[in-house]
Amino acid sequence: xxxxxxxxxxxxxxxxxxxEVPSHKLLVRAxxxxxIAPGLWSWLPLGYIVYRNIERVVREEMDAAGFQExxxxxxxxxxxxxxxHRWEDYGDNLFRLQDRKKTDYLLGPTHxxxxxxxxxxxxxxxKDLPLSIYQIxxxxxxxxxxxxxxxxxxxxxxxDSYSFDVDDAGLEKSYQRHxxxxxxxxDRLGLSYEIVSAMAGAxxxxxxxxxxxxxxxxxxxxxxxxxxxxAANVEAIVTHAVPEVDASDVPAAHVxxxxxxxxxxxxxxxxxSRPELRRSDRDWTAADTLKNVVLMQVAIxxxxxxxxxxxxxxxxxxxxxxxAGIHPYELEAFEEEDFKKYPALVKGYIGPEVLGENSASxxxxxxxxxxxxxxxxxxxxNKRGNHVYDLxxxxxFGWDGVIEAAEVRQGDGCSNCGEExxxxxxxxxxxxxxxxxxYAEALDLKVLDENSELVTVTMGSYGIGVxxxxxxxxxxxxxxxxxLWPREVAPADIHIIATGKEDEPFNVAQGIAEDLEARxxxxxxxxxxGVSVGVKFNDSExxxxxxxxxxxxxxxxxxxxLRDRASGEQELVPVADFINxxxxxxx
RNA sequence: CGGGGCGUAGCGUAGUGGCUAGCGCGCCUGCUUUGGGAGCAGGAGACCGCGAGUUCGAGUCUCGCCGCCCCGACCA
Numbered sequence: 153x154x155x156x157x158x159x160x161x162x163x164x165x166x167x168x169x170x171x172e173v174p175s176h177k178l179l180v181r182a183x184x185x186x187x188i189a190p191g192l193w194s195w196l197p198l199g200y201i202v203y204r205n206i207e208r209v210v211r212e213e214m215d216a217a218g219f220q221e222x223x224x225x226x227x228x229x230x231x232x233x234x235x236x237h238r239w240e241d242y243g244d245n246l247f248r249l250q251d252r253k254k255t256d257y258l259l260g261p262t263h264x265x266x267x268x269x270x271x272x273x274x275x276x277x278x279k280d281l282p283l284s285i286y287q288i289x290x291x292x293x294x295x296x297x298x299x300x301x302x303x304x305x306x307x308x309x310x311x312d313s314y315s316f317d318v319d320d321a322g323l324e325k326s327y328q329r330h331x332x333x334x335x336x337x338x339d340r341l342g343l344s345y346e347i348v349s350a351m352a353g354a355x356x357x358x359x360x361x362x363x364x365x366x367x368x369x370x371x372x373x374x375x376x377x378x379x380x381x382x383a384a385n386v387e388a389i390v391t392h393a394v395p396e397v398d399a400s401d402v403p404a405a406h407v408x409x410x411x412x413x414x415x416x417x418x419x420x421x422x423x424x425s426r427p428e429l430r431r432s433d434r435d436w437t438a439a440d441t442l443k444n445v446v447l448m449q450v451a452i453x454x455x456x457x458x459x460x461x462x463x464x465x466x467x468x469x470x471x472x473x474x475x476a477g478i479h480p481y482e483l484e485a486f487e488e489e490d491f492k493k494y495p496a497l498v499k500g501y502i503g504p505e506v507l508g509e510n511s512a513s514x515x516x517x518x519x520x521x522x523x524x525x526x527x528x529x530x531x532x533x534n535k536r537g538n539h540v541y542d543l544x545x546x547x548x549f550g551w552d553g554v555i556e557a558a559e560v561r562q563g564d565g566c567s568n569c570g571e572e573x574x575x576x577x578x579x580x581x582x583x584x585x586x587x588x589x590x591y592a593e594a595l596d597l598k599v600l601d602e603n604s605e606l607v608t609v610t611m612g613s614y615g616i617g618v619x620x621x622x623x624x625x626x627x628x629x630x631x632x633x634x635x636l637w638p639r640e641v642a643p644a645d646i647h648i649i650a651t652g653k654e655d656e657p658f659n660v661a662q663g664i665a666e667d668l669e670a671r672x673x674x675x676x677x678x679x680x681x682g683v684s685v686g687v688k689f690n691d692s693e694x695x696x697x698x699x700x701x702x703x704x705x706x707x708x709x710x711x712x713x714l715r716d717r718a719s720g721e722q723e724l725v726p727v728a729d730f731i732n733x734x735x736x737x738x739x
Numbered sequence: 740c741g742g743g744g745c746g747u748a749g750c751g752u753a754g755u756g757g758c759u760a761g762c763g764c765g766c767c768u769g770c771u772u773u774g775g776g777a778g779c780a781g782g783a784g785a786c787c788g789c790g791a792g793u794u795c796g797a798g799u800c801u802c803g804c805c806g807c808c809c810c811g812a813c814c815a
Contacts, residue, residue: 165764165776166751170808190807245814262815296740296813304814350815360815371814471812482813583815613815653773686775704774 153669154644156678156691160197163691173369175626176301178635182694184622191298191306198643198695199622203309205641206621207288209340210311217333219284219313224266226290230256232265236594247292259292264591264613267314271609272597278318281599281609282326286313288618300369302623303579309619315612318601323610327359327586330614334363334582341621342638344628345581348374349384359586364578365624372578375560379571386575387476390521391556392565397526399544411537415500416441416465419539423530429541441465442523442531442543444502445557446486449478458486458494460507462531462551463520467558477518477555496534503532503540504549518555519545579624580617587611635696636718644676645738647697647717651685651704661703664712664730671735693717699737701730 161183170187171177179185184199195203211221230248233239239246239258247259260266271283288311295306302308315326331347338345343365350362362385364372376383384390408429413419416438423429423436430436443465448456459478461469475483491499496506496513507517523529525546533540543549563572589608592598598606617624622641629636639645646668650661658679665677676697678688685704692700702713711724714733725733 162749162765164750169745169751172809243813264815293814297809297811299809485812585815587815615815651774682773684773684775684777686777689775691776702774 153665154197154676156676156688157680159676163694171301173300173303173627174630175303175369175623178630178694178696179301179623179626182635182696185302191295191304193302193305193307193619201643202637202641203619203622205643206341206625207309207311207618209640210337210616210618211288213333213337213340214286214311214313216336217284217329219286219330219333221287222270222285223287224260224263224270224289226260226292228258228260228263228266230258232269232595233258236265236591238265245293245295247294260289261291261293262310262613262615263287263289263312264314264587264611265595268591268595268597268611271316272595275316276599278599278601278607282315282317282322284313284315284326284329286311286614300371300623302619303369303627304371305619308617311616311618313612313614315614316597316609317611318599318607318609320610323586323588323612327584327612330584330612331361334584334614334616337616338363338581340640341625342629342640343581343621343625346374346376346383346576346578348376348578349388350583361584362580363582363584365581365628366576366578367624367627368577369627370577370579372580373560373575374578375564375573375575377566377568377571377573380566380569382566382568382573384567386470386560387472389473389556389560390567391558392567392570394522394524394527396524396546397528399526399528399547402528402544402547403542405540405543405548407533407535407538407540409537410539413500413537413539416443419465419530423541436530438466439464440528440530442504442529443467444504444507444517444532445469446490446497446502447471447474448484448486448490449481450484451481456484458490458497458515460497460502460515460517461519461555461557462504462507462517462523463558464522467520469557470559473559474555474557477557498532498534498536501532501534501536501538503534504543504551505540506534508550509552516553517551518553518557519551520558521554521556522558523551523554579620579627581621581624582614582616584614585612587613630696631718633690634694637696637698639698639738642697643695644674644697646673646699646701646734647676647678647692647695648701648703649678649685649688649692651688651702653682657703657707660707660727661701664701664703667731668734671731673734673738699734701734 163183164181167177168180183196185193185195188194230239246261249257290307291310292307298304298306317323317326345363345365348362348364350360364374373386375389410422413422419441420436420438442462445461447459449459450456471483491497506513507515509516523545527545529543530539530541531543562575566573589610592609592611597609601607626635648661648665650658665675668675698717700715700717706713710727712730713722714725715722
């Protein structure tokens, strides 16, 4: 039994000044967590109970799915990460350190390498597979900017699983089993979530989905189609296919003098204001222009090469989407200095004529999927103050490839059905990947198949942010008074408050608390003497245990008040019925 | 890394170059109070982020450093 009189807890009346998001404010105010340093948090008793409840649910669901728990150190040797190149690829986000002999170590940001080697050490036959193993472990990532309390920390707890199969069909099955296990887990945790298509990104591999908890404070943006149910991270979204156009009646391209039009807005304005440039049927819009954006792509070895992306002028480039499309290259801005090195690029007036790997410049030119054969554009003429009109894609210019680079907007056509999509934000609570053979190859994990031939194992990787789930539930489940924990993860089933200055309510409450505990109900008992009832009520609402009982003046009528924290509904229960009523409520 | 903001007691904050750095919450003692963050009285708790400088005098002005928060970049 937790007793408020002795509990190591101090609630705060005011929000901490450095907190922005609700979970951060409330978890600190209610005395669940305290900050130690940027991105590092300590758990106080109530917080640690919630954390362990979540961990328990995750473990139970993984075990129920037939996955086996193992455990690695958080401190890991350099060598395996050297073999997969992640010692370098992880960059500044990896915590590196040395022992007294100056040998390199790292604090594990994720454990693909170690799991691969563990399986390699034990198994060598296709008969041993499939296998799925997991751990619940502290992970370390030296985030450039930890934020939002414990939503993005530098030390956090993750449940990470890995599946090992002999072929693609097996991987698909293992993936599906994890997907199902994740659904059960998040349902039990009381989280609302969406399963969205994602990019495999730097992890390598192919198929990948994210479990996103819809939440305005989330860091991930995703797209959802109300019509067909398609859901995808913006990084993974595919533009709705645009049909080719018959451009046989479009006049030949012609260059026009358009002084002082380095921006799309100025170009549209001059095009509509000069009679010889006007369209007869309607005004020009930004969507009629082809904007060519120069970026610098950087290879892992640091080599910088320019990249030009052509997209409709009414769209901004979404750098995250570009990076997803050009992985493993990274992006940097194209600076003034760079323009000097590439004189073919006239800032503000770049056109497709000078672009492309087969052109004189050799600069790679990728276009938005909306640029299809027959579409007609106004774009730069590669000369200061000049634009070219009626430039037809396919007829007058070509490109090296297509890239999903444009920002995704509310109302864009769904890639699946074409209906208008909506955009929302979410917190990533889980991520499942079909990794493939990247790690098995790098670390030489092979088994003998039924033909006695060595085959490389194919892997999946699956993560749940356990500590992040505490904050995510708090984000999704609170009101202006405090937290609202689902019973499964709450620090207790019932918060019993004794009121008044007489002994009787305290004695009755004490007896009830003991009886409930004997029936398996987890109790937090506010047995503080001399604390005003307002303080007790407010603390109980802040702490957010799902059921609150008030033992006080109702005893005169032989009743105890039972309140539902979430709904605020209240009923008066005769003392004699109280235990059974609560036991029923909690089961 | 770029932009913005901020460092005063456990928390939240006030503080025109000038007395012993103030207030609220919380904490301690006593009395009173007990159904929505009680009242009265008394008390403890501060290297005003650090270091230089200007000045008769610096929490306050100047410079440097450190740290923190937010936005962006970054982030399986």
